[in-house]
Amino acid sequence: MPELPEVETVVKSLKKRVLNLIINKVEIFYPKIIKTNISVLDFQKQIENRKISDIQRIAKYIIFVLEDKVLISHLRMEGKWFLYDKNEVYDKKHVLATFHLSNNKILNYHDTRKFGTFDLQDLNDYKSNNPIKKLGPEPFVLEANSNYLYEKMSKSTRHIKTMLLDQTIIAGIGNIYADEILFDAKISPLITGNFLKPKDYQRIIESSKKILKKSIELGGTTIDSYQPEQGIDGKFQNELKVHTRKGKKCYECGNEIIKLKVNGRGTYYCKTCQY
Ligand SMILES: [Zn+2]
The missing domain is CATH 3.20.190.10 (MutM-like, N-terminal)
Structure with a gap:
């Protein structure tokens, strides 16, 4: 996708x-x-x-x-x-x-x-008008020290991963990047919004910008046969740290990357690095 x-x-x-x-x-x-x-x-x-x-x-x-x-x-x-x-x-x-x-x-x-x-x-x-009206801001427009995500998410008992995919809160993060962003921010996809502190949300904003920017530079991710145009492949699939890496060793700690479902979406993470 x-x-x-x-x-x-x-x-x-x-x-x-x-x-x-x-x-x-x-x-x-x-x-x-x-x-x-x-x-x-x-x-x-x-x-x-x-x-x-x-x-x-x-x-x-x-x-x-x-x-x-x-x-x-x-x-x-x-x-x-x-x-x-x-x-x-x-x-x-x-x-x-x-x-x-x-x-x-x-x-x-x-x-x-x-x-x-x-x-x-x-x-x-x-x-x-919809569909554009209902979209939340993209990570790029949020300052790293902004309390925007904290204000939107910190009272919720939904999983952080599920909220990152909610385009009405923050726009443009999909399944691959939500996994990569949470790994980069060292936050478990399973933690619920009410357990995270303002600095955790600031880390999520920083990681979102960093991961999306890097992927844009590399032309996106080509997995599941998605090609943006004829013959052109993105290169970010070579940068994936957790997504699609079930059973492989975490690049940071060497423990196994696990896959589970969060709200129905395939989710990859490292239990040791992300908490
Ligand atoms: Zn790890």
């Missing part, structure tokens, strides 16, 4: 390749992908002949700025954006939408699981 660093990688790559191109025509092969309450025809009408004037990322959402409209894309489990030349042959099997661009380019939204979503909104107020 693509997380914040992978989405950032996708955005950078798309920006290089489709910025300022015009969307001449849109084909939608899976109408349920459109979450805005408009018909496919309206969706097409509102997008066609607009320029891709910018591409941004907010948490795990890709924001295609189409002049005064925005197309908000969430990749969920397996969504991918693939770019082709007009005459290039490609497998249409899992293509849910095709955008015919100027410059003889074709931009396909590809999704084997069909969980990805499109929202079409106005540029001037999309941040005050």
